Amino acid sequence: MSTNTIKQPSIQRLFIQLLQTNRLQHAYLFEGKMGTGKKDMAKYVAKGLFCIEQTGEPCQNCHACNRIETKQHPDVVEVEPDGQSIKIGQIRELKEAFTKSGLESRKKIVIVEDVEKMTNQAANSLLKFLEEPDGDILVILLTTARHRLLPTILSRCQLIHFPQLSKKMQRENLEAAGLSEDRAALLSQLTADTTEALELAENDTLKELIPVVWKWFSFIFKKDGQSFVFVHTDIMPLVKDKKDHMRTLDLLLILLQDILNSQVSEDYAVAYLKHKSAIQKMADSVSIVSLAHMMEHVLTAKKQLESNVAAQGVFEDCTLQLMTIMTDEH
Numbered sequence: 001m002s003t004n005t006i007k008q009p010s011i012q013r014l015f016i017q018l019l020q021t022n023r024l025q026h027a028y029l030f031e032g033k034m035g036t037g038k039k040d041m042a043k044y045v046a047k048g049l050f051c052i053e054q055t056g057e058p059c060q061n062c063h064a065c066n067r068i069e070t071k072q073h074p075d076v077v078e079v080e081p082d083g084q085s086i087k088i089g090q091i092r093e094l095k096e097a098f099t100k101s102g103l104e105s106r107k108k109i110v111i112v113e114d115v116e117k118m119t120n121q122a123a124n125s126l127l128k129f130l131e132e133p134d135g136d137i138l139v140i141l142l143t144t145a146r147h148r149l150l151p152t153i154l155s156r157c158q159l160i161h162f163p164q165l166s167k168k169m170q171r172e173n174l175e176a177a178g179l180s181e182d183r184a185a186l187l188s189q190l191t192a193d194t195t196e197a198l199e200l201a202e203n204d205t206l207k208e209l210i211p212v213v214w215k216w217f218s219f220i221f222k223k224d225g226q227s228f229v230f231v232h233t234d235i236m237p238l239v240k241d242k243k244d245h246m247r248t249l250d251l252l253l254i255l256l257q258d259i260l261n262s263q264v265s266e267d268y269a270v271a272y273l274k275h276k277s278a279i280q281k282m283a284d285s286v287s288i289v290s291l292a293h294m295m296e297h298v299l300t301a302k303k304q305l306e307s308n309v310a311a312q313g314v315f316e317d318c319t320l321q322l323m324t325i326m327t328d329e330h
């Protein structure tokens, strides 16, 4: 699933303009956290350059666009760490590939991922590459750790910072990638990384876990003792590892946040969208103090999981604490 046209709209607009006015520099450094769309944007720029349509905005459909998407374009080379580092041999190979004649066009693009993992030798070799712009080469370097780059590299590249996506933008991205409105709403709360969110959307455990957590909390909210048995009968058989255990509590936390936010504003976009009206009713019948208190307990439970306390005990204890808060409420 390709999300490359939607992740960073303002950076995308910038590059469309640069492409249309033929003002691209020779070297860019894309800097930002994981999942902010740096690689997708690098490919987008490459497509913009090579797209048959030549409008500056890649069509995403033509032969050139498709070959770049599938890493088969001979003039677009992607370099990524070989193990822990990017080694000098990789940069040499790259140079050799480019000096060979008979390639499709004069323009060439190099995309280097995790550029902070270059060995010093590789970095020096790349620098020489940047200094002798042999023909028409565009270099796009990607990094999550700008402070680890050599000043000599930094000074030769134009820096483009990729901001983290807002929850709203993340949600729109996920919907544009084909997720339903309620799934996009929930996953955008669970992770800021679009790629991870799309993977999670395919995760069968998570699919089952979402309604299960809803049901669990509904029992707790009604002070229904079934909530304990439910941990044993419905939650534990579903969650396999620590990741699942953490996610269970994350989902509970998101649900509590939804209720809290619904107290503040009625048009707050809840993550548990399916249950929006039920959440609004819950919000009307529980105090903000109790909610804050419950969230604290869930956070404590997460810490217990982190220090390897057995999940079932943690969930049961959490159930007990939350039930007690609900009972004291009236």
Ligand SMILES: [Zn+2]
Binding pocket: 050, 051, 052, 053, 058, 059, 060, 061, 062, 063, 064, 065
């Ligand atoms: Zn195209």
